Amino acid sequence: MGAPAIDTSPGNGHGGWVPYYYWPSLPAAIIFVLLFTVCGIIHIYRLFKYKGWYFIPFIIGVIFQAVGYVGRIGSHYDFYSLTWFIMQSLLILLAPALFAASIYMTLSRLAIALHAENLLIIRARWLTTFFVTGDVLSFLAQSAGGGMMAKSDPEGADRGQKIIMGGLFIQIFFFGGFIIIATIFHNRLNKSPSHVHEKIKGRKYLLTMYFANGLILVRSIFRVIEYIMPHDGPLMKNEAYLYIFDALLMFFVVVVYLVVKPYGDLFDEWKRRKDLGDLELTRSSQHNIFPGTSRDRPQEREAMTSSGDIESALSSRSFAEQKPYGGSRR
CATH class of the missing domain: 1.10.287 (Helix Hairpins)
Structure with missing residues (x-):
């Protein structure tokens, strides 16, 4: 039996407002709840095993993803519920900013652990502060905009959409800057004759960082395009885009940091x-x-x-x- 048609007419009992232009898929939401939950449990276990406390924001982001898709399950059963809609909208939107916070902290730790902090163009102690501050600004802007968009007031929703776009542009700006700084550091590390051994030890961490940053950047650009387009545009009307350019990409980010642990012996050296x-x-x-x-x-x-x-x-x-x-x- 197919999903019920979405009534966007003024007489739909909500003044023509609808939270989605499709009926949220139950199987897709369940799959990603399970995927993020399993990954989250493994990450939490490793967090306490290796004491990699700087990765706490990343793990909170994984929890946000899992709970966000629980919200989409709720929306499947209660289509017009603002509670479920706000839950999924905010948590799925904000999770990548939390991923970014931990990734930003990785580079300075990696440089110090490799005895190569002199190759950074920004001092290690300021690197994390600068980029995490930008990430916090992005997070706050997206939070405020998401809260406004969750309201059924059209004017408030429009303002919220613009604020979210501003937060996403901040995120893209800082991501771009971070990738440039990481690339310069990597290039200097490869060319340094005194860091031959270090560049081998740090290679997989840097490549993992590029991979994760690239996926989050693509996802953020997708979100910006989504909000630039009309509310009833093709990206908003087709749920598949959300799962391809958001859920799936963020799942890959979570998995790659399971494969390449962002803590362990190399980061013990940073602490020492x-x-x-x-x-x-x-x-x-x-x-x-x-x-x-x-x-x-x-x-x-x-x-x-x-x-x-x-x-x-x-x-x-x-x-x-x-x-x-x-x-x-x-």
Whole structure:
């Protein structure tokens, strides 16, 4: 039995407003709920196993995807329900921004872990801050616009659509900039004679980043085209486009980070270097507080230097001899 016809006439009981121009597919929604749920469970297990806390936004994005398609199941059974419509509209729309937040944090960690942060055109500590800030702006704009579009008020929905487009353009702008910076870093890494081993270790992470960013960028462009076109345009009238250019692409992003784990031994090295850097920063601060000690007493300065060298050597030896706790991971 076919799906009921969609009544868009003014007498449909909702002033001609309809949440969809098609009847949401139940099988398609169920399939993607299951796919994102299974992937989400695996990601959560690995999150706690490897303590890759910076990937929490990504996992929240996976949860958003799963719950968003639950909303489409609800819309199948209750077509005019604003609750189900808002749920699926907002969560599916916002999930890629959460994916992007974790991906942005990957590059600086990768550069530090490979001892190649000097090859970045932006300092590692500012790289994450800059791009995550842009991602937050995109997220907030899309959230506000999605909330307005979920209303049955035509004027409010039109304003919401424009705000969403603005948020998507912000996302595309920052994505483009990030891809350029990652490409420059990758090119410098390949050409650096002192990073021969590092470029081999980092290759799969960089290629994974390109793949995921490319898919999210294509999805964002699709969404912009979707909102530029009329409400009853072909992209809005055919549900298949949503599943091909949004659901399927985002599923590939989720899967690729299951295949290439964004945590583990290489990122343990990032944490070790970060902690060691914090220690060195603390020492420098202490010397700045008491500058007269090393200047006025050369013997004490020499002793402090020797002590620091010994401590550094012992620390390096300790790190080299210790079997990393992630060494047995597969």
